[in-house]
Amino acid sequence: MTDTQEEQAPAGRLMRIQEAAAEVGLTPRSVRYYEELGLLRPAARSEGDYRLYDDTDLERLRFIKGLRDDAGFSLAEIAQLMEDDAARERGHAAFHATTDPSERSRILRDRLVRYDHQIAMLQTKIGRLQAMVDETEAKRAGTAVKIDQLASSER
Amino acid sequence: MTDTQEEQAPAGRLMRIQEAAAEVGLTPRSVRYYEELGLLRPAARSEGDYRLYDDTDLERLRFIKGLRDDAGFSLAEIAQLMEDDAARERGHAAFHATTDPSERSRILRDRLVRYDHQIAMLQTKIGRLQAMVDETEAKRAGTAVKIDQLASSER
DNA sequence: CCGTACTTTCACGTAAACGGCAAGGTTGCG
DNA sequence: CGCAACCTTGCCGTTTACGTGAAAGTACGG
Numbered sequence: 001m002t003d004t005q006e007e008q009a010p011a012g013r014l015m016r017i018q019e020a021a022a023e024v025g026l027t028p029r030s031v032r033y034y035e036e037l038g039l040l041r042p043a044a045r046s047e048g049d050y051r052l053y054d055d056t057d058l059e060r061l062r063f064i065k066g067l068r069d070d071a072g073f074s075l076a077e078i079a080q081l082m083e084d085d086a087a088r089e090r091g092h093a094a095f096h097a098t099t100d101p102s103e104r105s106r107i108l109r110d111r112l113v114r115y116d117h118q119i120a121m122l123q124t125k126i127g128r129l130q131a132m133v134d135e136t137e138a139k140r141a142g143t144a145v146k147i148d149q150l151a152s153s154e155r
Numbered sequence: 156m157t158d159t160q161e162e163q164a165p166a167g168r169l170m171r172i173q174e175a176a177a178e179v180g181l182t183p184r185s186v187r188y189y190e191e192l193g194l195l196r197p198a199a200r201s202e203g204d205y206r207l208y209d210d211t212d213l214e215r216l217r218f219i220k221g222l223r224d225d226a227g228f229s230l231a232e233i234a235q236l237m238e239d240d241a242a243r244e245r246g247h248a249a250f251h252a253t254t255d256p257s258e259r260s261r262i263l264r265d266r267l268v269r270y271d272h273q274i275a276m277l278q279t280k281i282g283r284l285q286a287m288v289d290e291t292e293a294k295r296a297g298t299a300v301k302i303d304q305l306a307s308s309e310r
Numbered sequence: 311c312c313g314t315a316c317t318t319t320c321a322c323g324t325a326a327a328c329g330g331c332a333a334g335g336t337t338g339c340g
Numbered sequence: 341c342g343c344a345a346c347c348t349t350g351c352c353g354t355t356t357a358c359g360t361g362a363a364a365g366t367a368c369g370g
Contacts, residue, residue, distance in 0.1 A: 018316070028317090033358060048366040050317055063287075068357095070283035072227010075357070101309050108302045115295035122288045126281055128225035132218075133277045140270035147263045154256050171337095173346070183347090188328060203336040205347055230327070 012055040014044060020053035024061040031061065037075055039064055039082050071125055081118055167210040169199060175208035179216040186216065192230055194219055194237050226280055236273055 017028045034040055035051075040060050042051040053061075067073045067081065094107055172183045189195055190206075195215050197206040208216075222228045222236065249262055 016317075027358080029358065029360085032318095037357095046317095046366085048317080050366075063290075066283070066287050070280065070287065101305055105302060105305055105309075108298055108305065111298050112295060112302070115291055115298065119288055119291050119295070122284055122291070125225065126284050126288070128221070129277050129281050129284070132221050132225065133274055133281070135218075136270055136274050136277070140267060140274070143263055143266050143270065147260060147267070150256055150260055150263065154260075171347075182328080184328065184330085187349095192327095201336080201347090203347075205336070 014052040014054055016046075017042075017051050017053070020058060020061070024058055024065060026061060026065060034061075034064060034075070037079055039075065039079060071122065081121065169207040169209055171201075172197075172206050172208070175213060175216070179213055179220060181216060181220060189216075189219060189230070192234055194230065194234055226277065236276065 015023070017031055021028045021031045032051075035042070040057060043054040043057055044052040046052055064078055064082070067078045068075065073081070094103075098104060170178070172186055176183045176186045187206075190197070195212060198209040198212055199207040201207055219233055219237070222233045223230065228236070249258075253259060
């Protein structure tokens, strides 16, 4: 074990926008739009200026799509969560730029904080949804009681 | 106990659109728009055709707002969930229109099914969010491990 | 090296979800 | 009954999140 193995996914292979978009269930247009909003930057550009995406880009796109579709966050809100993550990218480079352990430690701890922040936002959302479920279950229970009352008055 | 007490909230008092909207944290414009989309119909209209809302309308508006803000459903999706609920309104009238217990029972059972449907949709959403939390926690854990590795190589 | 498929940027178009204004009617306190 | 405050129905404007070309460049199998 010579390295703490940052970069365990060494980019894999690079793909162009259509393939990348299809892979995560988006359109090329959306992917470009997300880039325009600063949600992600493709890993590289080809000689002829084609956008090239790697595995971590796909992961990121999937996460964005999840936040949009599942969590219902606006792209602006996602940008907030990702601004954090953009710092992570810079942190990634910074991690390799230094060999100072205390510096590396600081970078990793920052990353932890950002993950915690994302988790907290998601759980807040889950909490509100759970409250709605509880509320609906309460109404359901009320209706169930009425059915019972009806059944017993029936008898 | 002479009645199974449907209508435990006997409309309370009626309010006009501004008060009603403010009560649930919406604008009058939004409330009218929701009506236009068929999400709700005010309990009554005044002599001069003013919209008048009662307590159940407020409850409904709050639920709609929750689905929109918390769950992130589109108004079209909410309309789907509420089409169910529109039938509930009709069922409410039908409940009072009949005294046939089997008929009343059927109406109440339908209502139960609709609540179950709403609960299921919310829980599906919760499940997806939880998956994202799990995923993020996994990444968090990976970072935590790196921090430990760094700390031990430090020593 | 040629054609076809993919890509680039730029720009205009669109559906959803309202905001805001106009022109006129309604409420209700004084 | 007078008038300020609220309401009504249009109707056009705006933001978000893309769709849809247009014009031009790039990639690459035959």
